[in-house]
Amino acid sequence: MPLSTPLLLTAVLALHAASAAPTPAGEVKAVFLFNFTKFVEWPSASFPAPSSPIIIGVLGADPFGGALEQTVAGETVNGRPLTIKRFKSLEELAPCHILFISASQEERVPEILRRLGRSETLTVADIDGFAMRGGAIQFRADSGRIRFEISREAAERAGLRVSARLLSLASVVRKRIP
Amino acid sequence: MTRFADMPLKWKLLVVITGTSVLALALACAGFIAYELAAYRGRAGRDMDLRAAMLAAGGAPALAFRDEKDAEETLAVLKVDPHVIAAQFYASDGAIFASYARADARDEPPPRPESDGQRFSWDRQTTVRGVALAGRRIGTLRLVRDLGEMRRSLAAVLAISLALLLVSSLAALAIAARTQRGISEPILDLTRAAKANAERGDYSARARARGGAELGILVAAFNEMLDQIQRRDAALHDSQQRLALLVESTPLGVIVWGTDQRVLEWNMSAERIFGWSAEEAKGRTADLIISAPVWESRVKTVWENLLARRGGTRFTNENVAKDGRTIVCDWYNAPLIGPEGKVFAVASIVEDITDRKRVQDELQSLTAQLERRVTERTAELLTLNKELEAFSYSVSHDLRAPLRAINGFSSLLLVKKAEHLDAEGKDYLARVAEAARHMAEIIDDLLNLARVTRSTMQPASVDLSALARDAADDLQALHPERLVDVFIDEGVRVTGDANLLRLLLENLLSNAWKFTSLTTAPRIEVRSRVESGRRILSVRDNGAGFDPAFADKLFKPFSRLHSEAEFAGTGVGLATVSRIIERHGGRIWAEGAVGKGAVFHFILPES
Numbered sequence: 001m002p003l004s005t006p007l008l009l010t011a012v013l014a015l016h017a018a019s020a021a022p023t024p025a026g027e028v029k030a031v032f033l034f035n036f037t038k039f040v041e042w043p044s045a046s047f048p049a050p051s052s053p054i055i056i057g058v059l060g061a062d063p064f065g066g067a068l069e070q071t072v073a074g075e076t077v078n079g080r081p082l083t084i085k086r087f088k089s090l091e092e093l094a095p096c097h098i099l100f101i102s103a104s105q106e107e108r109v110p111e112i113l114r115r116l117g118r119s120e121t122l123t124v125a126d127i128d129g130f131a132m133r134g135g136a137i138q139f140r141a142d143s144g145r146i147r148f149e150i151s152r153e154a155a156e157r158a159g160l161r162v163s164a165r166l167l168s169l170a171s172v173v174r175k176r177i178p
Numbered sequence: 179m180t181r182f183a184d185m186p187l188k189w190k191l192l193v194v195i196t197g198t199s200v201l202a203l204a205l206a207c208a209g210f211i212a213y214e215l216a217a218y219r220g221r222a223g224r225d226m227d228l229r230a231a232m233l234a235a236g237g238a239p240a241l242a243f244r245d246e247k248d249a250e251e252t253l254a255v256l257k258v259d260p261h262v263i264a265a266q267f268y269a270s271d272g273a274i275f276a277s278y279a280r281a282d283a284r285d286e287p288p289p290r291p292e293s294d295g296q297r298f299s300w301d302r303q304t305t306v307r308g309v310a311l312a313g314r315r316i317g318t319l320r321l322v323r324d325l326g327e328m329r330r331s332l333a334a335v336l337a338i339s340l341a342l343l344l345v346s347s348l349a350a351l352a353i354a355a356r357t358q359r360g361i362s363e364p365i366l367d368l369t370r371a372a373k374a375n376a377e378r379g380d381y382s383a384r385a386r387a388r389g390g391a392e393l394g395i396l397v398a399a400f401n402e403m404l405d406q407i408q409r410r411d412a413a414l415h416d417s418q419q420r421l422a423l424l425v426e427s428t429p430l431g432v433i434v435w436g437t438d439q440r441v442l443e444w445n446m447s448a449e450r451i452f453g454w455s456a457e458e459a460k461g462r463t464a465d466l467i468i469s470a471p472v473w474e475s476r477v478k479t480v481w482e483n484l485l486a487r488r489g490g491t492r493f494t495n496e497n498v499a500k501d502g503r504t505i506v507c508d509w510y511n512a513p514l515i516g517p518e519g520k521v522f523a524v525a526s527i528v529e530d531i532t533d534r535k536r537v538q539d540e541l542q543s544l545t546a547q548l549e550r551r552v553t554e555r556t557a558e559l560l561t562l563n564k565e566l567e568a569f570s571y572s573v574s575h576d577l578r579a580p581l582r583a584i585n586g587f588s589s590l591l592l593v594k595k596a597e598h599l600d601a602e603g604k605d606y607l608a609r610v611a612e613a614a615r616h617m618a619e620i621i622d623d624l625l626n627l628a629r630v631t632r633s634t635m636q637p638a639s640v641d642l643s644a645l646a647r648d649a650a651d652d653l654q655a656l657h658p659e660r661l662v663d664v665f666i667d668e669g670v671r672v673t674g675d676a677n678l679l680r681l682l683l684e685n686l687l688s689n690a691w692k693f694t695s696l697t698t699a700p701r702i703e704v705r706s707r708v709e710s711g712r713r714i715l716s717v718r719d720n721g722a723g724f725d726p727a728f729a730d731k732l733f734k735p736f737s738r739l740h741s742e743a744e745f746a747g748t749g750v751g752l753a754t755v756s757r758i759i760e761r762h763g764g765r766i767w768a769e770g771a772v773g774k775g776a777v778f779h780f781i782l783p784e785s
Binding site: 028032035038039075076077078145146147148163165166168169 | 243
């Protein structure tokens with residue numbers, strides 16, 4: 001997807017403004033977000049071309065600072081580069097492969113999930129009960145460590161295949177989404 | 179420790195045979211063990227690589243999501259692995275992320291991972307491998323394997339090898355002990371025989387021959403050599419005895435001198451010659467038998483020449499005997515030369531020639547006396563001979579005058595007073611005339627003979643062929659009724675007095691002419707031939723010949739082999755011939771047989 005230079009510039013500037021104090025937890029989460037791309041399989045239809053980037057979107061206030069950009073810089077997964085996109089609100093939302101929903105959007109989660117519908121997007125958030133409410137992956141703290149829960153149904157509904165090896169590391173949520 | 183070179187052959191062979199087989203086997207075992215070790219390491223390496231690959235794949239998500247528990251769970255599978263005793267995951271920052279260790283591991287993981295690969299120590303195998311996710315390295319896996327199993331296996335191989343080595347060494351030793359005998363015993367035998375020869379001079383000792391291989395041939399050759407030595411030893415002994423016998427029994431004195439002139443050997447004949455016994459003479463110097471003046475004047479130089487090998491081998495010398503007599507001795511000396519070419523002694527053979535010299539001296543004076551006497555007698559004889567010749571010449575000469583008177587007057591009587599004589603008287607007178615004529619002939623011949631003796635020789639080159647032809651022509655003219663075949667070799671030239679040689683040929687040819695008068699086909703040859711470098715001239719006829727038993731009487735004056743009735747003659751002709759040859763310094767001899775003709779050969783010295 002072509003990006004106009006002023007827009008990219010704006011995004012970078014915004015990123016700088018927000019990344020004033022990236023927390024260690026933020027860094028870990030950024031790495032985890034990147035690592036998810038290696039254990040999740042997207043339908044090939046979700047990429048316009050074989051070398052199209054995997055797009056990681058951040059919706060709402062960015063908790064990572066610049067950590068996300070640092071993590072993915074120069075990396076490729078299965079031959080695809082990675083691109084970070086930030087959306088201030090649901091209205092700006094464009095298609096992406098992983099969408100991190102910031103805690104600032106907690107009230108709008110149901111609306112966001114509804115809006116995404118069956119689009120092939122892996123939703124990630126560190127909002128309590130996110131997986132129970134239809135999100136795919138939810139970060140949580142477990143005695144000082146970052147762990148995550150995965151709702152296999154949510155992922156499968158979005159048309160994604162999650163590796164068993166990822167599932168073995170997560171607490172799997174078996175709540176049927178209404 | 180004994181050096182190998184000094185060992186007895188038996189031990190050498192044992193050491194070589196056993197040592198070689200043990201070394202070969204030890205090398206084989208070492209090779210086998212090395213191969214086994216390498217093979218084991220190869221297997222273990224592949225084995226651990228596989229395990230590490232599986233564990234790294236299994237641990238990758240845990241590393242990616244920093245899940246130590248999960249990583250440890252992944253490593254915990256190793257509990258069922260009897261070999262791996264410890265394992266660690268290192269995070270990408272190099273810190274240990276998760277680890278596993280068996281209770282008995284005694285493994286202290288390094289704080290930072292080593293570089294990737296396999297490492298072997300005596301009891302550990304360490305495998306380090308990166309953990310990758312989606313092509314990106316996210317951590318490191320370290321596996322430690324206990325090599326106890328390998329050590330046990332190696333120990334077993336080693337034990338088997340050592341046992342094999344021990345058993346085969348003993349076997350090699352046993353075989354070597356048996357087989358070395360085949361080689362060492364003949365050589366030991368040879369050594370014993372050689373020692374017996376060298377130390378005791380016992381050349382009858384022999385080595386026992388074995389088989390036909392090299393050692394057998396060596397032993398046979400050694401024995402053959404001993405045979406030869408024994409034979410030569412016997413021959414040497416024999417020859418020494420003969421020489422000793424010879425030295426003792428020879429009438430010649432044999433003396434050996436040291437270079438300091440002291441007597442070393444002195445045989446029995448030396449004792450007899452000089453009167454000193456061998457005991458007395460040995461150790462004494464040459465002045466024992468040589469007086470100081472003689473030594474100074476003669477012997478010293480001879481001695482020095484002998485020592486310097488410059489001669490002095492033979493000389494005659496005056497010596498002094500024990501009883502003070504001076505004796506004359508012949509000395510034959512020879513320096514005895516050692517192997518380095520140095521004179522170490524002088525050998526002398528001495529003969530006492532005192533008696534011989536005295537006899538010789540006497541003989542010489544006798545001979546001189548005799549010669550003197552002969553010369554005196556010869557001179558007397560020559561004088562007498564000359565007188566006799568002069569006498570016979572004058573007698574012959576003086577006889578001619580009365581003979582001529584007898585001849586003349588008997589002729590006158592026959593011619594002028596024939597009528598006064600009857601037949602008987604005439605016959606008597608004719609006989610007187612004939613006797614007078616014969617006498618005149620004898621006188622002529624005698625005068626000729628005397629002339630031959632008295633005339634002076636005038637040697638020149640003479641054509642003998644021409645002289646012979648002249649003589650033959652004269653004879654033919656004198657006897658025109660005779661038909662004689664005469665052959666004369668052409669161009670025969672000799673050196674001599676022409677008149678005498680003419681007389682010679684006249685006599686020889688008239689002789690031949692006369693004795694062929696009764697032959698049916700008379701033949702006379704004058705020939706010249708060269709035999710062993712000398713010219714031999716011969717006059718041959720096929721006339722009456724002569725009895726060879728009387729051949730030596732032919733050339734004596736007045737000795738005739740035929741009667742006057744058969745062949746007329748004076749008996750002086752061949753004497754004249756002989757005298758002429760004598761005066762030329764030549765030689766004449768005759769061959770013949772009764773009725774078979776005669777040949778007169780003569781030689782005249784060249785120039």
